[in-house]
Amino acid sequence: MYRGSPSRSFGISLFRKPVHSTRKILFLVMLPFAFLAILYRSQSYVMVPESSQWLAKPAELQVEHMHVQAEEMQPEETSMEEDLADTASHKIPLAALTGNPLDVGEIDEADLAAAKQETSDTSPFDQLSPLDLELLAQSSTYAPYAQHETAEDVTIVAARQGADSTDWIEEFCEDYPCNAYIYSLDDEPNPEFFEPYSRKGHEASAYLSYIIDYYDELAPYTIFLHGRSEQWHNDIAGPDTKNVLANLRYEAVSLKGYANLRCSNRPGCPSTLYQMHPVTLDFDYEYLIAQMPEILWQLLGLDASEVPEDIGHQCCAQFVLTRERIWERPKSDYIRILQWIAYTDMTDNYGIGWLIEKLWHFIFGMPAVYCVSEEQCRCDLYGWCGPNPLTHNKMLTPVSYPKPKDIDDY
Secondary structure, three states, X not given: OOOXXXXXXXXXXXXXXXXXXXXXXHHHHHHHHHHHHHHHHHOOXXXXXXXXXXXXXXXXXXXHHOEEEOOOOOOOOOXXXXXXXXXXXXXXXXXXXXXXXXXXXXXXXXXXXXXXXXXXXXOOOOOOOHHHHXXXXXXXXXXXXXXXOOHHHEEEEEEEOOOOOOHHHHHHHHHOOOEEEEEEOOOOOOOOOEOOOEOOOOHHHHHHHHHHHOHHHOXXXXXXXXXXXXXXXXXXXXXXXXXXXXXXXXXXXXXXXXXXXXXXXOOOOOOOOXXXXXXXXXXXXXXXXXXXXXXHHHHHOOOHHHOOOOOEOOOOOOEEEEHHHHHOOOHHHHHHHHHHHXXXXXXXXXXXXXXXXOOHHHHOXXXXXOOOOHHHHHHHHXXXXXXXXXXOOOOOOOOOOOOOHHHOOO
8 A cells, every 4th residue: 555645855755665665664774773772681691501510610601601680670569468457367376485485575684785795706707808718728727617418407498378389499409408397378377388486477487486496406507588489589590599509609608607598789788778769568668667776676685776777688588597697696586586576566467577578687697787799799609700791700709718728739
C-alpha cells in the first residue's frame, strides 16, 4: 500500500515507496542505536565459570569464562499479610527451653558488666592488616585453621516456608559433607522438619532456636540461610545457593568469625537504616529507627551511650559463623532476643524480620557499620581474586592464615 501524500524534507520526498521500504529506512536509522545498546549491556556482564573450574584455578580464570551480574537486582517487595490477626498463632511457649528461665527479667547492671568483660576478648585476627599477617608469617608456632573435612565440621541451618523445597540441601551435603537442620515456619509445620520456638520474625526465630538448642554442641562452622535454592540475594556464581556454598573458603570464615554470604554492598551499605533506594517495607517500618535505643536495650542490654548512630551492612540474613563467634555471647542473650521476637508488641511479623535482618552482624560482634570491599569480599570468601573487571584487572590476595616457617618448602 502506498501513502497518499508523500512527506518532503529539504525538497526530498521521503515516502514515495511502499510501506515495507519505509520500514527498511527506519531499520537502517535505528541500527547504530541498537549496536550501542548491545555494546553497553555487554560491559555489564562477564561470563560464569563452572564451580569445579573456579575451585581448581580461581586465580587463572579468564574474563571470557566469567559471569557476574554487575547491575544489582533489587529486592522484591513482599505483600503484607495478616500479621496481627492472630499473634498467638506465631507463639510457641519458650518454657520449652530446658534449663533456662522463661523470663530473663530486668537486666542486672553488675551481671551485664561481668558478661561484657567475659565476651570482650575477640579473635586476634579480627583486625589484622596485611603487614600484621606478614609479621605473623614469620612465626612457626601458629596452628592452622580448622579444615572442612567431615560432616561434623559444617552445619547448615535453613528456614523454609510454604512450598519451598529444601531437597537441594540434602544433595549438597552429599557432595560437600555437612549436617542440615531445616526449620519449618508454617503455622502447621511439616513433621519432617524442626519446629522453632516462635514463627515470628521469619528466619530469625529458626536461627535463634537452633543456637539455643545446640549452643553446647555447635559445629566449627554454621551456615544460616533461606530454604529456597534460587535466591536473588546470591551475587556469586549466579542465584543458586549451592554454587555459593561450594566455593566458600572456610579459612576466611575462621579468620573473620562472621561473614555475610553476600558481597554486594547494595542494599544495606553505607546505611541500612537510611537507604538511598528504600523499598515499601523500609517506609512501612522506619518508625522503628526512632525506637532503636529502646530496642537495643531490650535485645542486647545496651545503654543509650552505646547505641550506634547508624547501622550498615550487606542485606539478606544469610551468613556463616564460627562457633567461637557464637559463644562470645552467653546463651541467655539469644534466649532474650528470641523472647523479644516472640512477644513484642512494638511491631508486627514483617517489622520484626525487617529489624533483626539489619542487626545480625552487630549481634555477632561486628562493627555497627560493616561495609567491606566487594572485590576483597569475593576474593576472601570465594577465591575470586582476579584479575578481572570486578577487581579492576588487579590480582587481589585472599585473607589467609600465615604459613609456618617449617612448611614453607612443601
